[in-house]
Amino acid sequence: MAPDRALTDLLSISDLAEELGPLLEDAARLKTERRQGESRATLPGKNLALIFEKPSARTRTSFEVAIHDLGGHAIYLSPSDVQIGQRESIGDVARVLSRYVDAIAYRAFRHESVVELARYATVPVINALDDREHPCQIVADLLTMRERWADGFHGRRLAWIGDGNNVLHSLILGCAAVGLDLSAATPEAYRPRGEVVQAARLLADRTGAEFQLSSSPEQAARGADALYTDVWVSMGDEAERAPRERAFAGYQVNAKLLGMAARDAFVLHDLPAHRGQEITDDVLDGPRSAAWDQAENRLHAAKAILERLLLSAPERERGPRQRRHRRTRPRRRR
Ligand code: CP
Ligand code: NVA
Secondary structure, eight states: OSSSSSSOOOOOGGGGGGGGHHHHHHHHHHHHHHHTOOOOOOTTTOOOEEEEOOSSSSSHHHHHHHHHHTTTTTEOOHHHOOBBBTTHHHHHHHHHHHHHHHHEEOOOOOHHHHHHHHHHHHOOEEEESSSOHHHHHHHHHHHHHHHHHTTTTOOOEEESSSOHEOOOOOEHHHHHHHTEEEEEEEEEOOOOOOOHHHHHHHHHHHHHEEEEEESSSHHHTTOOOOEEESSSSOOOOOOGGHHHHHHTTTTOBBBHHHHHHTOOOOEEEESSOOTTTOOOOHHSTTTTTTTTHHHHHHHHHHHHHHHHHHHHHHHHHHOTTTOOOOOOOOOOOO
């Protein structure tokens, strides 16, 4: 099922586009194998650098465990270690790290910084969240929905309640790519970026996915097959906390809103959650919460992403049981 196009970096979920289906299949298989104690070391000797400008629990830990499970090694570089763009230019960090490691995951304040790192790196770069996107999260989210919808994404509708932020941007693109309808409710002043919506419409031409935008959480939630929310104040937006908390006051996923969704609808949250703001305790901790499976799925998604970027197509096509372990040199791309 491996596509022949070389995936060099994962900067946006749209880099995966039509590859999302096979990637989700791989992630599901990797999950089953891990649960059965049959994880295979398909990336022995591979080193992954994690450059983080912002805090993280899930992204850092899932990538560290993922590369370890696959036989490789992670090197976490905190903001004070590298001081990327301050102590040294992003391009110089990219050039140097490419001589040591096989891939770089980068969590940045600015999307342009991730693009800049990828421009100079000669190894694959993974966007570990920036102000525009969070592609690794959306792979895990789609895996979580796929597990609950045996009949697939077509004919299903997800409702987003909250900020037009990085997670929503990747979700709009990801849903369009897999053919999942999405209704987003955001305050007027916190809409998703127009260029992302435009890009998603192009992807949706192929799959027929519909995207609706409104300012009504009730309209979005009514009859939806799943509800998804995220923090009102993302990392980097802290200076806007007071106006944001006012604007988002009616955008809470609670029992009343969930009652408007389909009878078997479930709730997604990428976490960390601000309980009592965008989501109530009873919903997050309740039987219809998928948030904990979603968090677990970050690990299986991370493994599928690492294999996709670091194994060649023939290696992936041979399948897990036939893979030979070998150390490959970083690609020279320029
Ligand atoms: N959902 C997510 O990316 O969590 P972290 O910020 O803890 O990595
Ligand atoms: N939108 C949130 C996601 C955290 C995983 C943020 O950027 O802080």
